[in-house]
Amino acid sequence: MSQAQTSVGHAEKADIFCKDEARVDWHSKALWLLRQKRDRAAAAVPEWEELRTLGSEIKLHTLTHLPQYLEQFEANCQKNGIIVHWAKDGDEHNRIVHEILSKHQVKKLVKSKSMLTEECHLNPYLESKGIEVIDTDLGERIIQLNKQPPSHIVVPAIHLKKEEVGELFHEKIGTEKGASDPTYLTRAARAHLREQFLTADAGMTGVNMAIAEEGAIVVCTNEGNADMGCNLPKLTLHSMGIDKLIPNKEAASVLLRTLARNAIGQLITTYSSFYHGPKPGGEMHVIIVDNGRSEMLKDKLLAESLKCIRCGGCMNTCPVYRRSGGYSYNYFIPGPIGIAVGSKHDDTNTIPWACTLCGSCTYVCPTKVPLHNIIAYQRRLKAEAGKLPYGKAGYMPMVGKLMSSPTLLNCAMSVARFSLRYLPGSMLKPFAGAWGKYRELPKAPASSFEAWYKKNRSK
Amino acid sequence: MKIALFIPCLVNQLLPQVAIATTELLEKLGHDVILPEGQTCCGQPMTNSGCFNEARSTVMKLLNAFKGVECDAIVCPAASCLVAAKENFHEYDNSPEAKAVIDKLYELTEFLHDVAPVDSFPRAFPHKVSLQLSCHGLRMLELANASESMKPGFNKMAALLEKVPGVEILYPEPRDECCGFGGTFAMDEGAVSAKMGNDKAQAHANTGAEYIVGFDPSCLMHLDGLIRRRQLPIEIRHLAQILNDAI
Numbered sequence: 001m002s003q004a005q006t007s008v009g010h011a012e013k014a015d016i017f018c019k020d021e022a023r024v025d026w027h028s029k030a031l032w033l034l035r036q037k038r039d040r041a042a043a044a045v046p047e048w049e050e051l052r053t054l055g056s057e058i059k060l061h062t063l064t065h066l067p068q069y070l071e072q073f074e075a076n077c078q079k080n081g082i083i084v085h086w087a088k089d090g091d092e093h094n095r096i097v098h099e100i101l102s103k104h105q106v107k108k109l110v111k112s113k114s115m116l117t118e119e120c121h122l123n124p125y126l127e128s129k130g131i132e133v134i135d136t137d138l139g140e141r142i143i144q145l146n147k148q149p150p151s152h153i154v155v156p157a158i159h160l161k162k163e164e165v166g167e168l169f170h171e172k173i174g175t176e177k178g179a180s181d182p183t184y185l186t187r188a189a190r191a192h193l194r195e196q197f198l199t200a201d202a203g204m205t206g207v208n209m210a211i212a213e214e215g216a217i218v219v220c221t222n223e224g225n226a227d228m229g230c231n232l233p234k235l236t237l238h239s240m241g242i243d244k245l246i247p248n249k250e251a252a253s254v255l256l257r258t259l260a261r262n263a264i265g266q267l268i269t270t271y272s273s274f275y276h277g278p279k280p281g282g283e284m285h286v287i288i289v290d291n292g293r294s295e296m297l298k299d300k301l302l303a304e305s306l307k308c309i310r311c312g313g314c315m316n317t318c319p320v321y322r323r324s325g326g327y328s329y330n331y332f333i334p335g336p337i338g339i340a341v342g343s344k345h346d347d348t349n350t351i352p353w354a355c356t357l358c359g360s361c362t363y364v365c366p367t368k369v370p371l372h373n374i375i376a377y378q379r380r381l382k383a384e385a386g387k388l389p390y391g392k393a394g395y396m397p398m399v400g401k402l403m404s405s406p407t408l409l410n411c412a413m414s415v416a417r418f419s420l421r422y423l424p425g426s427m428l429k430p431f432a433g434a435w436g437k438y439r440e441l442p443k444a445p446a447s448s449f450e451a452w453y454k455k456n457r458s459k
Numbered sequence: 460m461k462i463a464l465f466i467p468c469l470v471n472q473l474l475p476q477v478a479i480a481t482t483e484l485l486e487k488l489g490h491d492v493i494l495p496e497g498q499t500c501c502g503q504p505m506t507n508s509g510c511f512n513e514a515r516s517t518v519m520k521l522l523n524a525f526k527g528v529e530c531d532a533i534v535c536p537a538a539s540c541l542v543a544a545k546e547n548f549h550e551y552d553n554s555p556e557a558k559a560v561i562d563k564l565y566e567l568t569e570f571l572h573d574v575a576p577v578d579s580f581p582r583a584f585p586h587k588v589s590l591q592l593s594c595h596g597l598r599m600l601e602l603a604n605a606s607e608s609m610k611p612g613f614n615k616m617a618a619l620l621e622k623v624p625g626v627e628i629l630y631p632e633p634r635d636e637c638c639g640f641g642g643t644f645a646m647d648e649g650a651v652s653a654k655m656g657n658d659k660a661q662a663h664a665n666t667g668a669e670y671i672v673g674f675d676p677s678c679l680m681h682l683d684g685l686i687r688r689r690q691l692p693i694e695i696r697h698l699a700q701i702l703n704d705a706i
């Protein structure tokens with residue numbers, strides 16, 4: 001399976017992914033299973049839809065009052081003894097992290113899953129500076145050993161089968177050859193990771209929520225790896241986007257109820273930990289990153305994408321994501337939310353079109369991010385910037401002309417109807433592009449409805 | 460009621476039987492049906508692609524065909540075209556005349572369920588049907604409760620079909636996943652579109668139904684092409700065709 005290559009468009013990558021139909025079916029089913037678990041978990045909460053409305057309002061409120069909450073958060077963090085840093089972009093973030101680590105002569109950093117550090121390309125940066133970075137979330141560790149980026153934001157190694165993980169582990173951490181039993185592999189990974197925790201000089205985590213009123217951060221994991229990384233070394237670092245802010249604990253309680261349920265159908269993440277300050281004799285740093293977010297906030301619709309709490313629910317439900325794989329999106333976040341926040345960064349300009357606008361993601365989202373509207377809007381932004389893919393820049397004006405003229409349209413369609421009726425299908429198929437490649441062409445009627453109406457109803 | 464038909468280009472040109480059934484059905488229900496002249500495409504292929512400049516003259520042409528037309532409702536037997544027309548009219552024209560048109564727009568299922576409800580359909584249709592809950596009708600017009608939503612369930616298409624004696628209603632699994640048509644998506648993303656459509660067609664066939672019944676002709680046409688290619692033992696029918704035969 002190919003990794004993210006940025007010069008190839010989504011359709012082409014998806015086409016390659018689709019060649020192995022058994023694998024597509026397996027991938028699609030694995031994710032649909034999560035969607036079904038989510039449905040059951042959500043259905044068990046009578047006030048589910050109210051929670052979604054509340055979640056959306058909480059995030060929107062915070063985003064529209066962001067400066068005041070950021071200030072409050074910083075002040076309260078400092079009161080708690082947390083050192084706060086501000087980074088305008090990924091580079092600045094990485095520099096800050098490196099400065100802190102080199103001041104403490106850190107050789108090995110244990111990290112828990114964070115999409116923000118992916119966004120900033122932190123791992124390769126630190127590695128180039130001679131610091132060893134160990135991802136400690138099981139899925140993250142698997143893909144780190146496999147030298148791949150995540151293919152999903154919650155289940156980052158979902159594209160790998162257990163047999164493939166077994167092979168990888170055999171090669172990298174010495175498990176038995178041919179072993180693919182998940183329990184055995186997980187145990188082996190645990191032992192391997194424990195070793196890493198005990199020998200690390202610093203721990204780093206992402207942030208699920210930052211509570212302004214408390215000066216505290218919330219970190220959610222199922223494996224407790226973030227807590228190992230926070231509690232063993234004395235030095236801890238936490239990176240967060242400005243969009244992670246929420247006003248208070250009550251807000252956290254609302255979002256915590258939907259996050260894990262919507263992600264994988266679990267009541268709550270096993271470890272939902274609140275960190276209020278450094279441990280005695282330790283140091284705790286929070287790095288607050290903008291990296292284009294305040295720019296997005298200026299656009300009313302794009303701003304709504306910052307309500308996302310990264311549950312991954314929109315990917316699990318997305319019929320296109322499930323059948324094209326996480327590496328086809330040309331952005332480190334795939335699926336609907338990846339299109340919503342990443343279209344600007346896709347040089348092939350194809351990812352906004354990797355969507356049928358079915359709207360399932362919008363309905364699944366626990367904070368009501370209007371994903372399909374944002375995706376449609378991203379297309380418009382591309383069109384206005386003259387960046388249409390798939391030859392659309394050439395043929396759309398012609399389609400526009402054809403459709404706006406009933407005479408032209410009638411004329412073209414009579415030819416089409418005639419051809420569909422009287423020319424052999426094999427002659428037409430090459431002309432019918434992707435339609436005819438996969439489908440029989442429509443059975444053409446003898447005349448249009450308009451003609452029928454004129455004949456049968458006109459007085 | 461006096462009803463103006465909105466027959467989108469695809470239905471007009473390639474699926475006239477759907478428009479004929481819609482006309483006959485509405486007439487049998489006692490409505491006065493007219494077809495305003497000069498209708499064209501709703502602009503969806505362009506606006507869905509982000510090309511709003513290219514869509515303007517098409518959309519205005521369609522809107523103008525309805526401006527000033529005397530009627531109580533404008534009814535369309537194609538959910539996604541109706542949604543597109545509604546949104547696009549609004550995008551390009553804010554005038555009171557445009558608003559008058561927009562306010563009268565109804566999708567056929569919606570019209571028969573909410574505006575001019577029908578008590579019963581007398582003639583039996585003793586067949587198993589598998590319902591195609593197409594996305595735009597489902598999630599943008601709320602013709603049925605989407606499976607993602609935890610609101611109380613309802614389904615306007617099923618409610619109408621339940622009034623036809625002998626109909627047995629079935630659902631594919633997953634019940635309301637997108638069929639992969641998505642307008643130009645079917646052309647741009649051929650492989651994924653076909654895979655989605657084949658999965659959907661197979662899911663419909665797995666129910667054992669004889670017909671796939673839906674409210675969106677474009678999805679039905681896409682499924683039909685895939686069904687015939689793979690020779691699955693199931694056929695497509697638009698809701699209007701079933702109801703028209705049942706009255």
Ligand code: SF4
Pocket residue numbers: 307308309310311312313314315337361364365366367368369371
């Ligand atoms: S956009 Fe919504 S559904 Fe998707 S990951 Fe974010 S919170 Fe979850």
